[in-house]
Amino acid sequence: MSVLEISDLITAVEPDSGHRLPVRRAEVIGRLRESGDERAARIVARLPVDADGVLDPCAVDRLLIGVHTELQRLSEELRVGERLVHLLGPLFAAIRAAGAERGPYRLVDVGCGLGYLLRWLAATDALGPDVELVGVDLSAALVGEADRLARAEGLNCRFVHGNAFDLPQAATVYVSTGVLHHFSDPALAEFFQAQAASPAQAFCHFDIAATPLAPIGAWMFHRARMRHPLGRHDGVVSALRAHSDEALLRAATVPGIRALLYDPRGTANPFCTTVRPIIGLRPPLEGSFRQAFGRSGRRLVGQDQLTEPAR
Ligand SMILES: C[S@@+](CC[C@H](N)C(=O)[O-])C[C@H]1O[C@@H](n2cnc3c(N)ncnc32)[C@H](O)[C@@H]1O
Structure with missing residues (x-):
């Protein structure tokens, strides 16, 4: 296939x-x-x-802007903004408590597309005034549209065209949505190594959970909510390309980073697990992150604790 x-x-x-x-x-x-x-x-x-x-x-460009506009519905319906804040709230609490880095902190959305996530974060002020919001994408057309939408809504976030790892100012935390499955295994390893080698304190990347139901779920969603054949086609292929839990944890477990998967396969209901994040943080932050996270922290699993075999 x-x-x-x-x-x-x-x-x-x-x-x-x-x-x-x-x-x-x-x-x-x-x-x-x-x-x-x-x-x-x-x-x-x-x-x-x-x-x-x-x-x-x-x-x-027109086509990609149209397809990404439809794709925003996925982020809205899966409540990706709220789910990200559920993790980033405790993560920034741990970073602030560690005091190693003083604010303002910088959140960089890698491959931000139309910037839905950052525009949502800016509109809700969910992370607080000491977190600067920067979206970066290799596509000038998508970044231009993200910027136009943010200005139209008067939002406090900015968008940059280029490679997220070549910014003049370092990120405190990297995030992304729907980007990881675009990378082959070697490119995925490089992606995490680049973040480990940067001064960033943490990362949190959401992508499609590689469950047996993902391709049929993606087909149903894209059939119902997207009109363009390209969007429908790529939506299903994305689900087929999704990295397994094991592959994500393997790639993200690099020196200087504690990698954790939230809601790995086998612990969560496969009918509800559509997207899930891989989190990485500097090891000294793990204790205070888990403390700030409370009971939900039990759903965070490292490579050493993953028991489910590869799909
Ligand atoms: C499928 S889109 C996801 C867009 C958006 N995050 C969303 O959820 O709608 C993936 C985007 O990642 C961008 N991308 C991949 N690697 C990147 C990098 N290193 N720096 C900036 N953008 C990158 C691509 O240009 C592409 O627009």
Whole structure:
């Protein structure tokens, strides 16, 4: 079964600068056909090209903004903002209590897309005035739209185009939603190593839980709530690409980081577990984080405690 997302193939950027590169439609169609995904190839075949067969960047941007606008519904319905605050509240309490770093603190949303999460955090002021909110994305079009929406709503958050790990100012905490499954295993390991090597105190990344029900659940949701065939297609592929609990904990357990999975498979109801976070923090913070977290802390599991076999 194909595990290529159309949105990953129709845009190409230089990984360091986010500078856009031309994409030939025929090459994308060829890759999709090679992977056996004729339906995806047909979706791409309908996208406009110039005389050289290069995909029209403006049409691609419009399409991605449209699909991400629909995708916001997923974050709204799964209450990703509230779930993030449930973890970040105790995490920032532990960071403040440790006193190693003085505020203001910086929360960086890696691959922020349209910035729904940060706009929600800014609108609710859920983390307090000493936490600066910065969204970063390699897509200039998505970041531009995130910025426009934040300004229209008068929100105190900002959006930057580029690589989240090349910011001039360091993050205190990195977060993301729906980004991890875009990485292959080696890229996932590099992603966590980059955060461990940075001055950041912690990270918290939400992504689709790799349960047997995830692909059918994703199909139902995207069928019901999304109109564009690209969004429907990529939604199901995302669920197929989701990393297992074991793979996430293995990749995130790097020197200088205590990695914990919240609600791992086997401890939570698979009908309710749609997305779940991998958390990493500097080891001295773990005690006060768990204390601030209270009883929910029992649902945090490290690599040493994971008993469920890989799917
Ligand atoms: C599927 S989108 C998720 C968007 C958003 N978080 C959401 O939930 O709607 C993944 C995004 O991650 C971005 N991305 C991946 N790695 C990145 C990095 N190192 N720095 C900035 N953006 C990155 C891609 O450009 C893409 O727009």
